[in-house]
Amino acid sequence: MDYAILTGFVLVTGVVLALVAQWRGWRPSLLVVLAVGIGFRVLIMTTSAIDDWQPVDFMKSFKPAGEAILNREDPVLGSAGGWHFLPTIPYVYGLLLWLGIPWEVGGRLVTVVADIALIPLVGKLAGGRTASLRAFQYACNPLAILVASVHGQVEPVALVFGVAAFVVARGPGRPDRPGITTDVVGLVRRRVSDLGVGGALRHAVGPGGVAHRALTPRPGDRVPLRRALFAGLLMGLALCAKSWPIWLIPGMLLLLPTVRARAVAFVATGIAPIFFLVTLPVFAGTSLSQIPEVIRVIQDIRPIVGEWGYSAILVGGDWTLHPGIATFGTRLIYVTMVAVALLWRRADPVDLTTALLLAFMVVTPRLGAQYLLWFMPFLIARPTRFAWPAIIGVSLWAGYGYLYMTQFDTDTWWALHSVWARCSIVLLPILALAMPWSRLTYKAPAGPVERIPRTPVPAPASV
Template sequence: MIHVLVMGLPLVAGLALGVLAARRRWAPPLWAAVAVGAVLRAAMMLIAAQDTWQPYDLAVDFPATADAVLDGRDPLFELREGGWHFLPLLAYLLAGVRALGDLLGLPWGFTGRVVPVLADLALIPLVAKLSTDPDSRVRALRGLQYACAPVVLMVSAVHGQFGPITLVLGAAALLAARNGGVHLAGVLIGLSVTSANWSVLLLPGVLLAVPGLRRRLTVLGWTAVVPVAFLVSSVPVFGTPIDRLPATLSASLSARPVVGDWGWTAIVTGGEQVVSAGYGTVGTPVLALALLAAAWWWRKADPVALTLALLLVFLIVTYRFGAQYLMWPMPYLIMRWGRGTWPVIVVTGLWAAFAYLFMTRLTPAPWQDAHIWWALSSLVVIAFLIRALPARPRPASPDPS
């Protein structure tokens, strides 16, 4: 209970500050929003780094990947079965962080969280700049509200997950596209896709922000070239045979088929977490169809609304889930503030906090009992996500003249 109170204090403080800022209509300069975000994330990171519990992927898979790279071994073929698989971008980042931490004598529990936290801080000004609100004071407020959002604090500073890196590259690509930097937008979204394959959900919004077929093809070209270049880099860096690259790609896209944590699979399994590839056989085409339908339904929306819709639909329909997924739509949800934004911020923060702060303290039997209700309660979270979906743009009225 003491742990929950200590870890929960920065989360409550951030949420309270975000609510107070909205009520008082504060418009802090970007440096102030970033400073607030840095203080909150530093507090969470320092507490989490000294905790007896560490996320398994952060404590085991991430340093194992870093060590494989530093030893000149292809990390895609060195990790445990069902463990995290990385395209070289994240593997190289992990290796660099590992080497720097060893040089400075810093523990992995701290250094392993640094890059996600820095990427999350970089998202604060991007959220403000990409906000769809025409009022500059409100856009400044949006940056502060993102800095204070509980779920992003937990994903970056407690879990040390790489969602912030993928999102900051995607958001930067959208900003570059909006400002006419076609090649830069393509490289950035290509790097985002290279860091996580779910980043393809960010690509349609970037393409929508680029006028003209030729420029969109340029973005698509870079989006394809950058991941391929990183994939091929394993040949000179690790000595991976060229004929092994297809297997490398397949390994990087694979994932352990854990279901029952969220949504419809939680209903089917009765809230039990199970490992079954069969759910993916059904869930993958259903998810693909849902995303295609969403892309068509919001095809005339602005880039932020389209991206938000795709990310929310993914969460609503997905069969495989981790609590860190809840961070994915958060920057775009705050950029395009609506009536459902506050409820989603609060509900996702509470739901994720129950997992990160409380369930991690439980022994296997109590954890299993708590997991059943936690997984089934995801249906409540999904209801709020549905409510937060952006409105479909209305067709333009014909000119009466």
């Protein structure tokens, strides 16, 4: 990388500004917040676009996907599996290439615009008196700048739709909300004790039972159902960018007020992915006979390990195809996600989501540096005691990979990578500590309810 010193200076400046803002209690205006965020991102995007070094996947996977769209080819098959997601973002890549924008700029423009849009959304997600502070801190976030402006990875696109879904699902009012408030296990035990197993089942799913009453229309349902529809559509667009936003769905659903609204949002989440899949023959030139192969490639996850955490220790810090470690890690992820969901089921849904994403980072056997952006909007919006040690730690680790290791030839890079990957084990306890352990259960704020000023909001969020 030719501009590593300049980029490093910008990233350190961002961290200092974010910490000073926390210390001084800054509440900058949205105009100032956006000016800072846009300035940082556009500057680094510009230097990255003219740099001699370009990320391998950015050039060898993302660009061919956009070129495939221009050539009326399927982006998954046309990129030889380099792009193994739905074609939504390649459509945008293809449009920018068709407009004649150089790839080094156009490919990053997608992620930079998305990351800029995330800045006010993080403020909305935080809500209350600290909204502008949290938006400013995300504007200064070093990892976000690296991922969006240097790497051109599509995490910001998934996040902008995912965070927007949270904001829409929550709607107006107090920014903190309870999670599951019903003691489901205790309720089932009481019903079985009182009615027997058969009676309890009829009470739950029979005519006029709990499920029927929960899904029956009620007066005043229209507003939350419209919120649920918009939130589900937004979450579906997040899934069109990448598959990992599936971990955001539980938090989004819990922010909605009724079972019926949650059912609507859940169904709506599938609309956009299904649309972009079935319209491949129309917009991407995919033949009907190719669709099963496209689905197979999208579903296929190669067992690459050795970049992060315990898998890097096990294989010596080198990328390796190791089905045994990958399978163990995948099962560990599922068990961990269930355990975390149960532990934080009564917490604010944003805290639940933060816990899920941080736990994923701790137990996953495979990880690219861009994955570490997943939890950033949520952790910044509702920071924990160890939030900034975690943010600074992962930013230093990623920055070493992006800025320092790219200065060397291939052999030296691989030698440095071996040490770098194994050093990531140090970050795991910090990420675990950054989980919202003090907020396992939602606690209503003490004192009078904060009155949030009435301000104009975008149409989806106001319904």
